[in-house]
Amino acid sequence: MRTQYRLGIDAGGTFTDFILADKDGGVQIFKVLSTPNEPTKAIRNGLALITEETGITAEEIVSNSDLCINGTTVGLNALITHNGAKTGLIATRGHEDSIEIRLGHKEDGYRYDPDYPPATMLVPRHLRRGVSERVISDGSVKTPMNEDDVRDACRYFLAEGVESVAISFVWSVLHPEHENRAAEIVREMMPGVRLTVGSQLYPQVREYTRTSTAIVNAYLAPILQRYVDAIDAYFRELGSKHPVRYFQSNGGLALGKVVSDQSVYAINSGPASAPQAALDVAAPWGDKNIITCDMGGTSFDITLTKDGKANVNKNIDFLRYRIGIPMIQVETLGAGGGSIGWIDSMGLMQMGPQSAGSEPGPACYGQGGEEPTTTDANLVLGYLNADGLVGGRLPLDVDKARKAIKTRLADPLGISVEKAAYGMFTIVNNNMVNAIRRVSVERGYDPRDFVLMGAGGATGAHITALAREMGIHKVLVSKLASGLCAYGQIISDVKYNYMAPAPLRLEGATAAKTLDDLFTGLEARGREDLADDGFSEERISIRRSLDMRYVGQVHECTVEIDPFEVTEASLGQIRAAFHARHKELYTYDEPHSAVEVVNVESTIAGHVDKPQRMKIAAGKGAESALKGTRPMVFSTEGTAHATPVYDGSALGAGDTLAGPAVIEEVTTTIVIEPGWKVTLHDSGVYLLTNGALVSAAKPRREKALVEA
Incomplete structure (x- = not known):
């Protein structure tokens, strides 16, 4: 970091998250309610909150920041509505x-x-x-x-x-x-x-x-242009010395002009930063196979990282519209804290996809909502503190939550409010598990070979239940989990994609020269654009990819290669990469069949300085952070049991506790189901492990080794 601060802002459907990092390694998280009809208002409210809690004015923060980064749902919301x-x-x-x-x-x-x-x-x-x-x-x-x-x-x-x-x-x-x-x-x-x-x-x-x-x-x-103009003007008023950066769906930063001209890149910008954040959080353990779950107030987003690389989609139907540009694969469903519980025509309980959002929000918010939501269920189950969310700034009304569940679900089904609430909790978890399987099992990955990463303010209440259902024995939840995507923004690089058509067979000197000239030309443009943006050659990296297929095939697959001079001799290297990728995707390859290229692409990244990692002081033992107990429900019987509640801000590095328990952080609540053990790492990350799930997975792995 060149100056004092770095600011990341992630505007979600219910909350807008702020991450403020300083050059000494301090990282703080702040949350305010989103204002969908006036997106810039939430940013003003957030900066006012930071001033209130830190005493640092918005002008001081912005004028002393080397990067102010904005991830926005403006484009996504416009497409949805x-x-x-x-x-x-x-x-x-x-x-x-x-x-x-x-x-x-x-x-x-x-x-x-x-x-x-x-x-x-x-x-x-x-x-x-x-x-x-x-x-x-x-x-x-x-x-x-x-x-x-x-x-x-x-x-x-x-x-x-x-x-x-x-x-x-x-x-x-x-x-x-x-x-x-x-x-x-x-x-x-x-x-x-x-x-x-x-x-x-x-x-x-x-x-x-x-x-x-x-x-x-x-x-x-036009929607993004007006948004970018308003944000840029506001930050200039605050004394910004550097242009605001905007997060793109390809997982990188861009200037406002690029985002307004290429608005399609900003559609899913918020959750696209999750893979980068997850890799950073998991770095102390060396984990690179990570499934990240981000449950906010409106939606549940899942991203997957395999061997340190995020899944990237091209040519997909997104919200029913075909989009060709590369986008970090984000599986999204309506399963947020505001997801509404209802009874279908067959008399079965369902959860979502409709959401109470932030206006009026769940019934327990006391803002006029009358429908029972996931948040209401978690409150009735005892997982959430009735004193309120976001450090008590959003008080919760247990009576309104119970009334909504009783009126709309419990009484019509003839069950207790607690059983109905646990049913809501279980159904929304099953919906999320099915979505996790879509990004893992359906792509050939065994989720038990991955670490589960908690992100979003609401995920902590569900994370151990999700891991149990998936058979995942290791979970990581950062103290910054509720703003993990905003954190991912401040550690991400500037990234642009440059493309060109290349309809040719992958054979002969002419084809090799054509490909080499195309890549060289694209990358020259990229280097020039990044140089204009202040990046030296040492801070620029390049990744290449080709859309390829066997001659006669209708559809192609994307193959990544390292940047090297493309010669007739090196065409064999590209063909081998294609055969391997084709086999990985479709279980077979045809080494003796002719291969053709359809398109080429170069991804050019300008690397920014990374802020220092959070550092937590050694703890005095989990007992010193015990706040008391609260009745909680952990089974379908609906019976509540006194369960320990710990103050996350009082836990230190090395402190360990066992479930059942709840850890209350300022912006999230972590529910630890029975059978789980938790240790706080000095990087501010909770490591959750379940020995029973490890033991269950062992016979499967041994059997696989024998068969192999």
């Missing part, structure tokens, strides 16, 4: 409906469901205008572009009040001149409009994916 900008599409005539045809099928999981409704189109049919032009697959022009068609589209868009325009032509990545000329005309006739050019945003083969990505970007660009 379909509240983006009025957008128009200029496409090759005859291809205006490619985004509605959607490659001829619905998303995976619903492909054969006749009752599954079509996705809401971000660009209605009348705002999709065709242009006479055609480029064919070898990059040659079959039909020159009719500029009058572009002008007619602009006149129509102006009359309709269009705010943002996307341009996407067939095979434009091999001949971008038509799109570039169309863009000039749009800028000339619609100078105030936001413009997205498909071949510039996502220069990759596949027309539908490119068009859909361009539309999503155009749909969000």
Whole structure:
């Protein structure tokens, strides 16, 4: 860190988290309620809270920070609520409906469901205008572009009040001149409009994916532009000496201009920092296989890191819209602290996905909510302190929680309030376990080979129950868990992705030179952009990847390689990497089959200085932190038992305790089920282990070794 502070801000659906690190290794966490309708208000409230608790003014913090980083859900919320900008599409005539045809099928999981409704189109049919032009697959022009068609589209868009325009032509990545000329005309006739050019945003083969990505970007660009302008202006008012950085879905930082121009990269920016934070938290134990669970007030996000690398997705359907750019794989479901319990038509209890959010919030918040939520259940079960969350700033009303559960669930089902609450707890846990299996088991990973990392303010109450269900015997929960994504932001690097189409067979000197020239050109652009951003060559690193397939295959897979000179001799190295990746994904490879490349990509990172790790003083024994006991329920019988409650702020390094117990930190509560042992590490991380789960896993591993 070059100056005194570093500030990370992660805006979630219910809470906005703040992490403030100083150059001496001090790291503090703060939380305020999010303000979805006025996102900048939560930032002001958070900085006011930091001033109240530390005595350091917002101006002092910002003017003395080397990095102020913002992860935002503005783009995500706009896409969820379909509240983006009025957008128009200029496409090759005859291809205006490619985004509605959607490659001829619905998303995976619903492909054969006749009752599954079509996705809401971000660009209605009348705002999709065709242009006479055609480029064919070898990059040659079959039909020159009719500029009058572009002008007619602009006149129509102006009359309709269009705010943002996307341009996407067939095979434009091999001949971008038509799109570039169309863009000039749009800028000339619609100078105030936001413009997205498909071949510039996502220069990759596949027309539908490119068009859909361009539309999503155009749909969000004005929203992100207004947000970035407001945030940047506010931080300038506070005396910021460095530009605000924004977190991207690819797991890296970017300047505001990049985020507003390439808004699609900001869709899932909040949870995308979780893998980086998890690796840092787990570093003292050397763990690199980590499943991170982030349960907030609205959603439950899961990310997976294998061998120190996060899963990255490309060409996925996200919220029903195809997005091509690389995104950290985040499995998200409606299972937050605000998830609402309800009874379905068959008389069965369900949890979520609908959420009470922060307004009005769970019934126990006392803000008008009447529906029973996960937080209400945890309060009734005794896991949460009725004195309140976030250090008592958000008091909880047990009577309102009990009333909501009794009225909506317990009485209709003919059971006690405690049994209903434990049922809510169990169901929401099962929902989360199923989601964890989607990022692990369904991708060929055994979750028992991973460490479970707790993140988010609500996860601590569920973490040992989730680990028990998954058979995971080791859990890590940082004192910063409720703001882990904000912490991940302040230790992350600047990262940009540069792409190019490369439709060629992987053989011969010509192919090798083409690939080498493409990579060299992309990386020269990346180095130049990072140099302009103040990064020296020593702080820049490069990762390469290629989208490849066997000749004749319809779909390709992404293969990562190290940066090296691509020669005819080294093509064998790339082919070998492809065969290995194909076998890993699909259980077989075809070493004697011809291989072809479709696209290439270089990821360029500018490495920033990392703040010092938190350091906790040695403890005096867990007994010194014991606050008393509280009745808690740990079984379906609904019977409460007096359970020890420990003050997390009074625990020190080396302090050890056993479950059942609860550890109360200022911004999270950790529920330790029976059978678990907890030790606080000097890095401020709780290590939770369960010997019974280790013993259960041992026969499985021995059997696997014998079979191997």
